[in-house]
Amino acid sequence: xxxxxxxxxxxxxxxxxxxxxxxxxxxxxxxxxxxxxxxxxxxxxxxxxxxxxxxxxxxxxxxxxxxxxxxxxxxxxxxxxxxxxxxxxxxxxxxxxxxxxxxxxxxxxxxxxxxxxxxxxxxxxxxxxxxxxxxx
Amino acid sequence: xxxxxxxxxxxxxxxxxxxxxxxxxxxxxxxxxxxxxxxxxxxxxxxxxxxxxxxxxxxxxxxxxxxxxxxxxxxxxxxxxxxxxxxxxxxxxxxxxxxxxxxxxxxxxxxxxxxxxxxxxxxxxxxxxxxxxxxxxxxxxxxxxxxxxxxxxxxxxxxxxxxxxxxxxxxxxxxxxxxxxxxxxxxxxxxxxxxxxxxxxxxxxxxxxxxxxxxxxxxxxxxxxxxxxxxxxxxxxxxxxxxxxxxxxxxxxxxxxxxxxxxxxxxxxxxxxxxxxxxxxxxxxxxxxxxxxxxxxxxxx
Numbered sequence: 166x167x168x169x170x171x172x173x174x175x176x177x178x179x180x181x182x183x184x185x186x187x188x189x190x191x192x193x194x195x196x197x198x199x200x201x202x203x204x205x206x207x208x209x210x211x212x213x214x215x216x217x218x219x220x221x222x223x224x225x226x227x228x229x230x231x232x233x234x235x236x237x238x239x240x241x242x243x244x245x246x247x248x249x250x251x252x253x254x255x256x257x258x259x260x261x262x263x264x265x266x267x268x269x270x271x272x273x274x275x276x277x278x279x280x281x282x283x284x285x286x287x288x289x290x291x292x293x294x295x296x297x298x299x300x301x
Numbered sequence: 302x303x304x305x306x307x308x309x310x311x312x313x314x315x316x317x318x319x320x321x322x323x324x325x326x327x328x329x330x331x332x333x334x335x336x337x338x339x340x341x342x343x344x345x346x347x348x349x350x351x352x353x354x355x356x357x358x359x360x361x362x363x364x365x366x367x368x369x370x371x372x373x374x375x376x377x378x379x380x381x382x383x384x385x386x387x388x389x390x391x392x393x394x395x396x397x398x399x400x401x402x403x404x405x406x407x408x409x410x411x412x413x414x415x416x417x418x419x420x421x422x423x424x425x426x427x428x429x430x431x432x433x434x435x436x437x438x439x440x441x442x443x444x445x446x447x448x449x450x451x452x453x454x455x456x457x458x459x460x461x462x463x464x465x466x467x468x469x470x471x472x473x474x475x476x477x478x479x480x481x482x483x484x485x486x487x488x489x490x491x492x493x494x495x496x497x498x499x500x501x502x503x504x505x506x507x508x509x510x511x512x513x514x515x516x517x518x519x520x521x522x523x524x525x526x527x528x529x530x531x532x533x534x535x536x537x538x539x540x541x542x543x544x545x546x547x548x549x550x551x552x553x554x555x556x557x558x559x560x561x562x563x564x565x566x567x568x569x570x571x572x573x574x575x576x577x578x579x580x581x582x583x584x585x586x587x588x589x590x591x592x593x594x595x596x597x598x599x600x601x602x
C-alpha cells in the first residue's frame with residue numbers, strides 16, 4: 166500500500182489490480198457523487214492531478230479521458246474539463262450496473278462457501294444497514 | 302510528434318562482445334522514459350552513444366536530427382548525469398554551478414541554489430570531498446537546473462538516502478510539469494520511479510525488448526498459479542516468461558496476457574489462479590536468461 170499522497174485524500178495503490186489512471190477516474194467520480202465537485206464546476210487539470218498525486222501528467226490525462234469518454238465531464242477548449250449536467254446520474258447508473266453487481270455476486274459466492282442461507286444473508290445485510298445508519 | 306532521439310539498427314562492439322545489437326527505437330518529444338534492463342543489457346552504452354560521448358560501431362543515431370558524436374548543438378542541448386562525471390577538481394560546488402550557467406542556455410541558477418541549500422550542500426565544498434550519495438545529489442541538481450531539452454539520468458539515485466531519492470523524483474516531476482522536456486531515467490529500482498514515467502524502454506542483450514506506455518506494461522503479462530499437473534497441461538501453447546515449481550507441488554508462471562475467454566474458462570475449471578505482478582518484478586522476469594529462479598539452484602541434486 167502506498168502512503169497517502171497530497172492533500173486530496175486519495176490513496177493510490179500501486180499493487181492494486183486497477184491501473185492508476187482507473188483509480189484516478191474512480192476517485193474523481195466519488196468526488197462528483199459526494200458533491201465536492203459540482204455540476205459545471207471545473208475538474209482538476211492533468212497537471213494539478215500530477216502534482217497532487219506525484220504521477221506523470223500523461224497518466225493523469227488518461228484518468229480524465231475515461232470520464233470525458235463517458236461524458237461525465239465535458240471539455241471547454243483551452244479552459245479545461247467541467248462536470249456534466251447528468252454526471253451524478255451517469256456515475257450512479259454505472260456503479261449500480263457494474264461495481265455493485267460484482268460485489269453482490271462475490272458476496273453471494275462467499276455466502277455459498279460458508280453455507281449461509283438466503284434468509285441469514287438478507288438479515289446480515291439489514292444489520293449492516295442499521296449499523297451504517299447508527300454511525301452517521 | 303517530433304522524435305528527439307532515434308536509434309536505427311545500432312550496434313556497438315567491444316572486442317568480441319556486442320553491447321548493442323541492432324538496437325532500434327525512437328523517443329518522442331517531452332516524455333519521461335524509464336530505461337530498464339539488467340546489468341550488461343546495454344543501457345549505459347546506449348546512453349553514452351546518445352549523449353555523443355561514444356561512437357556506435359554501425360547503424361544510425363540521431364539526436365535532434367543530428368549525429369551526436371562530437372556535435373556542439375547536441376552537447377549544448379543535452380545533459381547526461383551519471384555516477385562517474387568528470388567535473389573540474391579545482392572548482393568548488395558554487396563555481397561548478399557558475400560554469401554550468403555559462404554553458405547551458407536555459408540554466409536556472411535560482412533553482413540550483415535553492416536545491417543545493419535544501420539538500421544541505423555547501424557551495425564552498427569541493428566535489429571530490431563529497432560522499433557518493435552527496436556527489437550524486439549534486440549531479441542530479443546539475444541535471445535539473447540545466448533544463449536541457451534532452452536530459453539523461455543514468456542511475457541517478459545511487460547512494461542517496463531514501464528521503465533524498467523521493468525528494469529528487471518529486472523535484473524532477475515538478476520541474477518537468479513547469480518545463481516539459483525529454484527525460485530518460487535509467488534505474489534498477491523501477492518501483493521508486495515508475496509513477497512519474499510515461500513510457501518504458503526495456504533492453505535485453507543489447508536489443509529493444511519492449512517499448513510502450515508504462516500503463517500498458519501492467520497489462521502485458523499475467524501471473525498464473527496452480528497445481529503442477531494442471532499447470533503443465535494448461536501452459537502448453539502459452540508464451541511463458543518465467544516459471545517456477547515450489548516445494549508444495551504448485552507451479553507459478555508469468556505468461557503473456559493474450560488469453561482467450563476459453564483459455565480463462567479452462568484455467569478456472571482447473572482451479573488455476575490469476576494475479577498481478579509489480580512492474581519491477583515483471584521486468585526482472587522478462588529480462589532474466591533462465592526460465593527458472595533461485596529455487597532451482599536448491600532443487601538441483
